[in-house]
Amino acid sequence: MEQERRFDEERILNMKTNQYSGFHKLTMEQRAAEVAEFSGLTEEEIGRLTNPGALTNEVADHVIENVIGTYQLPVGVAMNFLINGKEYVIPMVLEEASVVAAASNAAKMARAAGGFTTSYTGNIMIAQVQCIGVANPYFARQNILHHKEEILAIANEKDPVLVKLTGGAKDLEVRIVDSQIGPMVVTHLLVDTGDAMGANAVNTMAEAVAPTIEQLTGGTVKLRILSNLADHRLARATATFTKEAIGGEDVVDGVVAAYAFAAADPYRAATSNKGIMNGIDPVVVATGNDWRGMEAGVHSYCSRGDHYTSLTRWEKDADGNLTGSIELPTPVGLVGGATKIHPAAQACVKILGVKTAAELAQVIAAVGLAQNFAAMRALATDGIQKGHMKLHARNLATVAGATPEQLDAVVAKMVADKKVSVDYAKEILAGMQ
Structure with missing residues (x-):
């Protein structure tokens, strides 16, 4: 009880910053309440995200043709982002495990050297x-x-x-x-x-x-x-990750080597850039923008030279720290389209706190750089699967029928035995019963 009390006190002290300690340990309801507090959301606005059916059939029927219903995806929030000296909570809409956690962790590491610096060429x-x-x-x-x-x-x-x-x-x-x-x-x-x-x-x-x-x-x-190759509408972001914050100079060298592979080889670049879009697309979707246009523009932009290449660049500075940069077309807006039609998109824009298309574009660039760093660092250290498979195991355990009380034990067993599958989850559950 004493530990819980101290945690609650620390959480209350951090309520107006995006550096929440143990945010993932909260219940969904507590997380929503904290985000509402940070962003100034009304009860109605947070309800658009927490209550199923925010996009009514009546509204959906006017968005596209031949509507038969609606489809839901999870809304998560990435924490710890410091962009041009301002703190952001980043709403992300997607179905892939580990993305939100990876972005949050990368943003936390970037803060040691001042977070992300961004700029924009215009609309x-x-x-x-x-x-x-x-x-x-x-x-x-x-x-x-x-x-x-x-x-x-x-x-x-x-x-x-x-x-x-x-x-x-x-x-x-x-x-x-x-x-x-x-x-x-x-x-x-x-x-x-x-x-x-x-x-x-x-x-x-x-x-x-x-x-x-x-x-x-x-x-x-x-x-x-x-x-959609909006090369007059570019967002740029840079960040320095100190060698101490990310695990040493060997990790820096590993990330640079992974980048060199992506820069030289289109087969690696395709997967590396997909990882970048893992961060970008969820923000674009959350704010009601066109993620397909974003994808088309980004991949075209990466193909301007003699071969398809990496969207980001990673280098080691004179002090042995890792420096990253990204530049990409950002055809996004805050006026018109689903941004004004979809009630959940309106709530996500308020959580993000952006006031202009320029600000939104720069946030998107920073998230893309953070997501790429997280993937590159994982590849340079434990490999991409260690963190990803633990979260993937939770999905499979849920599919297998694990209750919330059984979930952690089933996941731990699957990861320890390196057998992550629905069938094995069911076998574990049968043994527990």
């Missing part, structure tokens, strides 16, 4: 206008650029509200793309979409300028659509 999305059948594509390219201000004005007429909010079409790029049907003249409208992801805005603008581009080129406009 610029690209609208592509494809023009084919142009007899003199290089001349046509220059002609489009000569009429840049006219084209931008036509685009901005379609969204005066966005322009009033300092957004709108800001610039043009024109590329000649060789293809199997001949050269294409591809115009990029660079549009500041503000705090929206901006797909509808940029698509509308692309449609509007198409006739003018046809007149200027003598060709035929075909596709008029955004690009």
Whole structure:
């Protein structure tokens, strides 16, 4: 009882920080209460996450077509994140075990050197206008650029509200793309979409300028659509992990060696980047953003050179500490889409405490870097399976029918015997009965 009392006192003292001691030991109800306290959630708002059915059938029926019901995933929170000197509790929606714990642990280790530092290049999305059948594509390219201000004005007429909010079409790029049907003249409208992801805005603008581009080129406009390779909308994050915080200089060298493999080999890079997206996608989903667009942009960004490569970079500094960096397209927003429709997404945004798309993008970058560090460190030390399989064993034991009282014993037995399967869990349960 005395130990429990001290734990409760410590938890109360830490209530307004994301460095909770023993947060995972709390019940679901206690965790929800702590997050509500930290984030200032109302009882109704926390209920959107804790009570099944926050997304009603009536709302769901207006989100996509042919709706027959809804589907739930767990909402967890990653702790310990310090980003640009600000503390964040990170909501994550996913089904894979060990991800939330790994991100939290990585963020805790990063705090020893000040946490994560991030920056952002701006809310610029690209609208592509494809023009084919142009007899003199290089001349046509220059002609489009000569009429840049006219084209931008036509685009901005379609969204005066966005322009009033300092957004709108800001610039043009024109590329000649060789293809199997001949050269294409591809115009990029660079549009500041503000705090929206901006797909509808940029698509509308692309449609509007198409006739003018046809007149200027003598060709035929075909596709008029955004690009998910949002390389003018980049979020960046860096962090230093001291050798003392992560287990010594041998661990630093191990992470750098693991990164070198991913940087050189697309087969390793694919799995390494998947691990990064293990952290990024759950935040994107939690906030009601398009995780498929995020995936497409990230993997395209990693393919710009002569081969597909790692999204992150890991190096050892002059003091022997590990330094990590990440740069990625972040086509996310806080205005429109599921962010405003899904009640649980609204609650998750409030937990995160972000006020702009720029802030959300930078948080996403920091989480991706943390997740990659956690995986790299595990590979460089005990291997990825040690922590993952213990959590995986809990899932399988639950499937096998273990009660909450039996769960820890069944998991411990499976891990100790290195036999993690539903059948073995059932065998253990039969022996216990």
